[in-house]
Amino acid sequence: MNIINFEAALIVSLAAITVTTLVVMISARLSQKKQKDEIMGDVKKYSDLSKDATDIGAKGIYAAYQKQGNERLMDYFVAIYKEAVVELALHVLTLGILQKYYSVLVIHFPFEIWLFGEGVGSITWYIVTGFAFFFLVIKRLKPKVKYFRPYWV
Amino acid sequence: MEFTFGLETSPFGILFWGIIVGYVFSTVGAAGAVLTFIGQAVIFKFDKAMIKHLIDQGVGQAEAKATAKNTMKVHNLMAVILSPIIAVPRYFKEKRVAIPLAISVAAGVVFGAIIGPMIPMTLKDYKFWFGIITFIIGIRLFYETTDYARNKKKKLKAVSKKFEEKVQELKKSGNWDELAKDGFKVDQFNISGLKFTFWGEQFSINPLLAALGGFVIAIIASMFGLGGGFMLVPYLSSIFVLPMFVVSGTSITIVLVNSTVAIISYLLKGAQPDLMFMGIMLVGIAVGSFIGPATQKYYKEKYLRLFLAAILFFYGLRFMGVWAALGIPI
Numbered sequence: 001m002n003i004i005n006f007e008a009a010l011i012v013s014l015a016a017i018t019v020t021t022l023v024v025m026i027s028a029r030l031s032q033k034k035q036k037d038e039i040m041g042d043v044k045k046y047s048d049l050s051k052d053a054t055d056i057g058a059k060g061i062y063a064a065y066q067k068q069g070n071e072r073l074m075d076y077f078v079a080i081y082k083e084a085v086v087e088l089a090l091h092v093l094t095l096g097i098l099q100k101y102y103s104v105l106v107i108h109f110p111f112e113i114w115l116f117g118e119g120v121g122s123i124t125w126y127i128v129t130g131f132a133f134f135f136l137v138i139k140r141l142k143p144k145v146k147y148f149r150p151y152w153v
Numbered sequence: 154m155e156f157t158f159g160l161e162t163s164p165f166g167i168l169f170w171g172i173i174v175g176y177v178f179s180t181v182g183a184a185g186a187v188l189t190f191i192g193q194a195v196i197f198k199f200d201k202a203m204i205k206h207l208i209d210q211g212v213g214q215a216e217a218k219a220t221a222k223n224t225m226k227v228h229n230l231m232a233v234i235l236s237p238i239i240a241v242p243r244y245f246k247e248k249r250v251a252i253p254l255a256i257s258v259a260a261g262v263v264f265g266a267i268i269g270p271m272i273p274m275t276l277k278d279y280k281f282w283f284g285i286i287t288f289i290i291g292i293r294l295f296y297e298t299t300d301y302a303r304n305k306k307k308k309l310k311a312v313s314k315k316f317e318e319k320v321q322e323l324k325k326s327g328n329w330d331e332l333a334k335d336g337f338k339v340d341q342f343n344i345s346g347l348k349f350t351f352w353g354e355q356f357s358i359n360p361l362l363a364a365l366g367g368f369v370i371a372i373i374a375s376m377f378g379l380g381g382g383f384m385l386v387p388y389l390s391s392i393f394v395l396p397m398f399v400v401s402g403t404s405i406t407i408v409l410v411n412s413t414v415a416i417i418s419y420l421l422k423g424a425q426p427d428l429m430f431m432g433i434m435l436v437g438i439a440v441g442s443f444i445g446p447a448t449q450k451y452y453k454e455k456y457l458r459l460f461l462a463a464i465l466f467f468y469g470l471r472f473m474g475v476w477a478a479l480g481i482p483i
Contacts, residue, residue: 084239085439093432100157
């Protein structure tokens with residue numbers, strides 16, 4: 001048996017490259033950066049003001065600012081969640097398709113290795129090639145390709 | 154369509170449920186994990202399908218039930234871990250994580266997230282306790298719709314606004330962006346005391362107490378397949394009296410550590426996540442989380458909260474077995 005299943009490696013790598021590119025373009029379009037900066041500005045403001053309230057011993061006002069700051073922080077977490085779900089949902093779906101329809105060994109080890117078993121499967125291969133493509137190609141292309149950046153940048 | 158572990162349902166149904174979860178979470182800011190769980194356990198009966206599938210493959214009933222329970226927890230944790238995976242590297246880049254504090258709490262979290270999944274809990278017990286959590290979130294949402302809570306919120310805003318105007322008059326505003334460039338600096342770090350400067354402000358905490366808190370929170374969170382952010386945020390801001398800009402980056406980093414360790418623990422215990430099921434659900438959540446804010450202006454948020462509170466009460470009582478005990482067949 002060949003150590004590397006070249007056909008599987010090619011198919012899974014192509015899937016990883018296509019989905020990663022698509023996800024970068026979609027997430028650039030739906031970027032939450034503006035909203036996050038605005039919310040963080042509010043959080044900083046409430047933090048600053050609550051500190052002032054403590055300095056003058058106004059416990060009630062301190063609590064009021066902390067509460068409002070925490071509420072804005074929840075908005076911030078929601079904004080992060082939206083961003084994250086856009087960036088990862090299609091990847092998880094593709095991994096699901098691989099798990100269901102194309103669960104094969106891409107690299108076959110000659111012996112069993114602890115934690116890895118008898119080889120590297122299509123799911124692990126997808127994650128590795130997706131990461132490699134993002135850091136080696138997409139990150140370098142970001143300044144040059146406008147579709148990879150938020151629409152206002 | 155048949156999924157990887159025996160579930161037979163329409164992918165559009167899962168997508169639709171995902172849209173509802175995303176819609177509710179993006180407008181109300183709560184109940185995302187609870188609705189994901191309701192989808193799995195009640196709408197799609199994922200646990201029952203998986204148990205049947207595993208038994209058909211020759212797995213013993215007890216083991217099949219344990220695998221289904223652990224798999225649902227991993228599904229919940231997968232939904233939880235999304236934000237930290239994306240946000241934590243950015244937080245580190247922007248120097249928004251108080252690293253010494255995160256390390257202190259995470260030291261306890263790692264052990265807690267290993268011990269939590271080891272605590273024996275049957276599928277029935279898990280549903281019961283999840284029912285209690287669901288019910289409590291329902292109470293909280295209902296409270297937020299009452300006139301008392303709404304007036305209190307209005308009053309707080311009015312008082313704060315007045316104070317803010319007064320401060321603006323009296324004080325020249327500090328430049329936070331300049332402070333942010335400094336990031337953090339450890340002034341003193343030993344087993345009994347940690348002093349660090351973060352964004353120009355000095356904080357002093359007890360690292361042992363931080364680790365102990367992280368340990369307890371991680372045990373509870375990992376037992377139920379939760380991230381623990383809902384406990385970490387009040388813990389860091391109340392016990393250590395840390396401001397929100399310290400809490401945000403630090404708590405999400407700790408949630409990442411807790412969720413990662415808990416997922417690995419459950420996978421080692423035999424959990425088999427169905428990535429197709431979760432992938433379709435997450436695509437729905439992504440769609441719903443953008444529809445939510447876009448349509449929010451057409452109705453009063455109060456009514457959505459009331460509706461959601463009613464649903465959570467209903468399912469909370471159902472998971473606790475109250476309806477069954479009363480002889481109501483729902």
